[in-house]
Amino acid sequence: MKRVLLFLPLVFAVAVGVFLAAGIGKDPTKLESARIGKPVPDFSLQSLNDPEQLLDASLLKGEVSLLNVWAEWCPACWDEHGYLMQLANEKGVRIIGLNYKDQRETAFRFLGRLGNPYQQIIFDPQGSLGFDLGVYGAPETFVIDAEGVVQYRHVGVVNEQVWEEILLPVINKARGKS
């Protein structure tokens, strides 16, 4: 009995080691969204293309979509844009853009150079919808299900690996439900 007790510190050290090792490699800057499982907050904002057209949360209902938060001033948005074009054109993914704290002219310049993968773009110069969504750094990409409920939020660039390993499984699950 006493001999078994002598192994306690070893067991304890191994347990702490496993616990700490699990934390290595996790990116502490990627936070889980507090909005998961909640509907997209109500908003009423202009369309980027047409100031006369007001968009609201019904835009994100009816079909599973990606809501991509982007801005011309955001360097990583330039990096991911090519892959978003690919997703929209080759894979037929419905992507809604949220132009975040940007200006119309610079946003158009960005789209003019890199193309437009978005079915519709919400123009949010004050970042009000972004704030309600808990956006803390563009680019961020939300998976919204057909009922308009946030299923996932990815912070950072979307590339093939992120799509295959993270976003696609979430989207398939969301599609399976509806």
Added chain:
Amino acid sequence: MRYLTALMFLLALAGVARAEVAEVYDFETRAEEQRYRDLIAELRCPKCQNQNIADSNAPISKDMRDQVYRLMREGASDDEIVGDLVDRFGEFVQYKPPVDKRTIVLWAFPAIAVIGGVLIVAGVAMRSRKRDQEEPALSQEEKARVRQMLADKDQQS
């Protein structure tokens, strides 16, 4: 003297840098202003993770300070204001997580560690005292042998 001038110059610059963070908000009373300062000091910036929103220059921190101010004007309580930001950005923005089922281990751990340590030390101390009482370190026979050995050694040297 030259050092003093340089130092004063640097101090003046520091003042300028500090002033950038604080927007100008109007408060009706000193107490309200202090409440605002306390609130923004205990909320954490999600972008620049080891700063509170009072110290951070990130645009998101400014938006959060605006929101705190706006909610204060609307008469929200401290809990409502913190809750509003937690709803958007997650519990990460609170430096002090709430005490609930998931965080109870975190909160109770220091107490558990201290009590555990005290118990272990007390256990070890009591056991050794008990042993001392039960069996004296050396029996009469052994004591005699020790005396014998020491005597032998004295003779040899």
